[in-house]
Amino acid sequence: MGRTREFDEEAVLTGAMHIFRKQGYQAVSIRDLEEATGLKGGSIYHAFGDKAGLFDAAFGHYNRTVLEGRIERFAPPGSGLQGLRELFLSLLHEPDDGSLGCLITNMAVEFGGGVNPHPRVKAALGLLRTTFRSRLTEASAFARDGDGAKADRTATRLLAFYQGLLVLIRGGDDKADLRQAIEDEFNQLETM
Amino acid sequence: MGRTREFDEEAVLTGAMHIFRKQGYQAVSIRDLEEATGLKGGSIYHAFGDKAGLFDAAFGHYNRTVLEGRIERFAPPGSGLQGLRELFLSLLHEPDDGSLGCLITNMAVEFGGGVNPHPRVKAALGLLRTTFRSRLTEASAFARDGDGAKADRTATRLLAFYQGLLVLIRGGDDKADLRQAIEDEFNQLETM
């Protein structure tokens, strides 16, 4: 009962996600969100509670579609080190116009001022770390020793490298240099 | 001629730098800056032109004191790989209360939305990269080959690792894990 929704929730979340990736949380106003989603301010508040509510929904959408989608596409279970390599290289395929950016990296920085980390940032970093660890243990050298301590440590190291690449991409670094850095890292990882 | 300045420029820049590191650029208001610097709004505009002017001065102060100071303290010329290792480990010594944060990393992300990178971000990243490269060539393995291509590539890889560590620190990651990741990275670098 009651009036039916006119807007397509996925399209709205995609639009909101886009502008949050580009500009961050603070820099985006409700008016910006109206333009990005096609919804009027009143509808936004009705459907999502407030700006933070829409952001949270958009962040969830990012983790579900962009992050998990990228993992499934480039580094599915069984793809091992080669999958991880391609996952890293895929970061370079984003357009240079600043329209995108990793929401995880950006929000880890923007919301990092307080004491406790943002739960969605924590979840996303955890997913990346777990994925790295799993693919690493698929590689022979990391599976040999009983406990996965080595894989854990390498996963953390790779997670830092991954986040740093996204910072440098956003900072305008030369992509050819970054590609070479990724290749070096994984070539070395394969010789272990 | 004219009235003399009452405020200590260094203290003002330090206060402004502090709050910008903690909260970012956008999230800091002129009223916040009044509290952080002790100056009244009018004086801020008189002395620095506008908010961006004070930020720019504070960023310059950061690069001059914090960044260059850290490099000189932990990785001075001649300190080689060991100097770099301690430079990286020094990132973990920051307090956890979120009062600090790397202005370079944070601004690379916050200002990264546009097309061209922020000049001070670019300069700071350049200084780090150059420092990494120099210390690497002091190590035998990197100095052996004629051109410094290998050192260049490793410097970029380390720069990404460095920025990523700062993201993870800000994201609330466990410092013991990060310390281990740093040790692993440099142990491996030393065996090359």
Add this chain to the structure above:
DNA sequence: ATTGTTCTAGAATGATTGATAAAGAATTGA
């Protein structure tokens, strides 16, 4: 058709933003 409910649209809300203007206070040179 009427009622209850949900959604949308658009105009308000008060608070906060970055910035400016004017007046007072402190200094130097004449």
Add this chain to the structure above:
DNA sequence: TCAATTCTTTATCAATCATTCTAGAACAAT
């Protein structure tokens, strides 16, 4: 002492902010 100049303070500006309110529109069940 008195201009001239520079800094500090205070008050205030229009613009924008996130949010709320109100009225109307669209649906389901009665």
